[in-house]
Amino acid sequence: MQNLLVGLPDTTSVTVEWAMSELLRNPGVLAKATEELDRVVGRERHVTEGDVASLPYVEAVVKETMRLHPVTPMLAPRLSREDVVVAVPSSTGAADGGGGGGGARGYGIPAATLVFVNVWAIGRDPGVWGPDAGEFRPERFAKSGVDVLGHDLELLPFGSGRRMCPGIALGLRMVQLILASLLHGFAWRLPDGVAADELSMEEKHGLSTPRLVPLEAVAEPRPPAHLYAAGAGL
Numbered sequence: 138m139q140n141l142l143v144g145l146p147d148t149t150s151v152t153v154e155w156a157m158s159e160l161l162r163n164p165g166v167l168a169k170a171t172e173e174l175d176r177v178v179g180r181e182r183h184v185t186e187g188d189v190a191s192l193p194y195v196e197a198v199v200k201e202t203m204r205l206h207p208v209t210p211m212l213a214p215r216l217s218r219e220d221v222v223v224a225v226p227s228s229t230g231a232a233d234g235g236g237g238g239g240g241a242r243g244y245g246i247p248a249a250t251l252v253f254v255n256v257w258a259i260g261r262d263p264g265v266w267g268p269d270a271g272e273f274r275p276e277r278f279a280k281s282g283v284d285v286l287g288h289d290l291e292l293l294p295f296g297s298g299r300r301m302c303p304g305i306a307l308g309l310r311m312v313q314l315i316l317a318s319l320l321h322g323f324a325w326r327l328p329d330g331v332a333a334d335e336l337s338m339e340e341k342h343g344l345s346t347p348r349l350v351p352l353e354a355v356a357e358p359r360p361p362a363h364l365y366a367a368g369a370g371l
């Protein structure tokens with residue numbers, strides 16, 4: 138059933154809308170991403186897919202968005218095939234596991250248990266991300282090497298293992314390219330009278346987590362007017 142919930146339009150647009158929301162609430166981050174685009178792409182042409190690999194700060198913005206706002210807060214359910222103890226660092230205060238791991242510290246999970254992995258909670262856990270876990274700070278990825286490819290278990294917006302998202306390459310590339318194009322093509326601000334700290338960040342809870350209320354923002358052209366003609370600058 139999970140593949141009914143995911144796919145291109147919803148997953149990518151939900152992620153881009155959260156990214157834009159965070160950027161509008163964090164003008165310093167928005168300015169830094171825009172500066173990177175001006176430096177790498179300039180203002181005389183549009184962003185192309187080939188530019189994405191040269192935009193590490195935009196990539197970090199996407200990762201930070203996926204950390205705080207994973208499209209599917211719970212991964213597809215798993216069923217444990219055997220007794221297992223999931224080891225955890227002692228700082229989390231987990232009890233001794235009783236699931237067949239010889240008393241190792243961790244969580245004992247008996248065979249045939251339905252397991253839900255809450256990536257939303259993992260992404261906001263100060264025990265994993267530090268005391269600023271609730272802040273939108275793409276810089277945290279500058280030197281960390283943590284990626285969204287399913288190997289780093291603290292960041293699993295596309296899941297992990299055999300059932301991880303088969304659309305990851307397309308989905309990731311689309312989010313990066315759409316976001317870069319929006320930031321490069323327009324100067325963004327909140328509507329008059331809406332302060333950054335007043336912007337609603339409430340989520341609609343369900344199998345996916347879009348914004349509760351649609352984002353409203355004002356866009357003004359940045360590059361020269363002739364680039365907005367159909368097909369120009371590509």
Ligand code: HEM
Nearest residue numbers: 140143144145148212213294295296297300301302304308
């Ligand atoms: C930003 C974009 C996307 C995100 C964040 C996303 C996220 C996810 C997640 C979290 C899962 C569950 C993985 C697990 O439980 O380990 C999933 C599964 C899946 N995704 Fe995506 N997805 C995205 C884009 C796409 C695209 C573009 C496609 C298809 C073209 C796609 C097709 C699927 C399918 C078919 C599954 C079910 C796989 C299975 O159950 O074996 N997704 N996705």
